[in-house]
Amino acid sequence: MSAIYITGAGVSAESGIPTFRGQEGFWTVGSINYTPQEMATREMYMSFPDEFLLWYFRRFASYRHVTPNDVHHWLSDKRLITQNIDGLDGKAGNPDYIPIHGRLDKVTVSHQQGELVPLLDAPWEQVVDACPDLENDQAVKLALLDAFNISKTSLVPEMGRSLKPFVLLFDEYYTDLYRMGEAEHWMSTATRFVFIGTSFSVNITNIALRTAIKRGAEVDVVDPSPVDLNIGRVTYHAMSAAEFIAKS
Secondary structure (H helix, E strand, O other): OOEEEEEOHHHOHHHOOOOOOOOOOOOOOOOOOOOHHHHOOHHHHHHOHHHHHHHHHHHOHHHOOOOOOHHHHHHHHOOEEEOOOOOHHHHOOOOOOEEOOEEEEEEEEOOOOOOOOOOEEOOHHHHHHHOOOOOOHHHHHHHHHHHOOOOOOOOOOOOOOOEEEEEOOOOOOOOHHHOHHHHHHHHHHOOEEEEEOOOOOOHHHHHHHHHHHHHOOEEEEEOOOOOOOOOOOEEEEOOOHHHHHHHO
16 A cells, blocks of 8 residues: 655644644744734745744744654655654655655745745854844844845845745745645555644645545544544544554
8 A cells, every 4th residue: 555644733743843723833923013824925025024034033943953753753764745844854864755835944045936946054053143142133133134145225035146945835836846746746646645733724735635535545634633524535543643653
């Protein structure tokens, strides 16, 4: 049986990373002036890059040194598509997992959607080194603008020069930069789809579920409070990811 695993934030929760829609979730906590859904957009990056980068730094880069948990290690030899950008599956040793929404440790040059551009190492440590006081928002903003090659005068990211976090934003779409074609190929050959720690609120899970139904594949949903998909051929495992792998 050819199985594919699609994971969400619930897998990384045991490593200490908040889920997205809980009380302290990434999509629950925004900034002073903007909601998370307004912050995590290409439009915000282009219009207010200092605000965008500060929010991203506070909400995501602070977890850059978190280590994988037992679930990540269990998934390390599996065919895996993850919604998570934390990079923990790579740290756990999975050599070919697909981080379909991007990676925290990578950036690209600013580019038009659909272009294939190289992935570069994210300059988070450069920002930290430049800011003795990381609680000073203004100082962090200036350090971020420097590290991401964005003019502090114009505050306009330059195509081909300024850096952009390698993350799929709300107003962007899946492209082959995010290995979407490869993910679709994996799904087209899978006979079992295992969804772990996801709320089915993002496009990739809906695409995978539609593919599973079309192929007549087995579907497993692992979550302490699984979403009822109202379709047949689904086995629900009302448990944490750690409990699931202990039984597997």
